[in-house]
Amino acid sequence: MEAREIKVVSDAQIIEQAMKLGGEVAEKFQVNETEEGFEIDFGADSVYQKAFYFFDEANELSGKELQLFQAYNYNRKNGITSEPNVQKLEDGITLLYTSPMQLGDSTIGMYSIKFSRKQIVLSID
Numbered sequence: 001m002e003a004r005e006i007k008v009v010s011d012a013q014i015i016e017q018a019m020k021l022g023g024e025v026a027e028k029f030q031v032n033e034t035e036e037g038f039e040i041d042f043g044a045d046s047v048y049q050k051a052f053y054f055f056d057e058a059n060e061l062s063g064k065e066l067q068l069f070q071a072y073n074y075n076r077k078n079g080i081t082s083e084p085n086v087q088k089l090e091d092g093i094t095l096l097y098t099s100p101m102q103l104g105d106s107t108i109g110m111y112s113i114k115f116s117r118k119q120i121v122l123s124i125d
Contacts, residue, residue: 009124014095018086018120022097022113025050026084029111031103038108052101054109064089068098069110076100076107082103093117 003086029052042050053059064087075082082100088095089096093113101109 007121007124009121011092012066013124014092014117014120015086017124018095018097018115019108020124021115021120022099023084026099027109029101031101031108033103035037035063038103049114051112053112054101054105065098065112066098068096068112072100072107072110076114082107089114093096095120 007014014056022088025043025048029050030041032039038054040052053061053069056077059069061069068085068087072082074080084097084099087096087098088094094116097113097115099111100107100113
């Protein structure tokens, strides 16, 4: 569909597409342990705003991102499996995809990817 055509999509379709696209982008993320610490590789894609946060390091999170980070950390401490998540930010203008950061069998932090609503809508067939 061309970018100039009107597209009618539901919030559910937008969330579903953000989850799908977030999963595809996050699948390329790699974390490795080196002598200096952890090394993160986001792959070659530079279209989306990506970040990572370790549980044992101070960070500058706030709002929903901080709440999700705390939930992932709580789950880690209590042996609960964490799943990827999509939340609306800025009244739905931005969508936040988060995923637990795994190293082997351990959850060591959280990845986040921010998508604009427009990017998500245009990616829906």
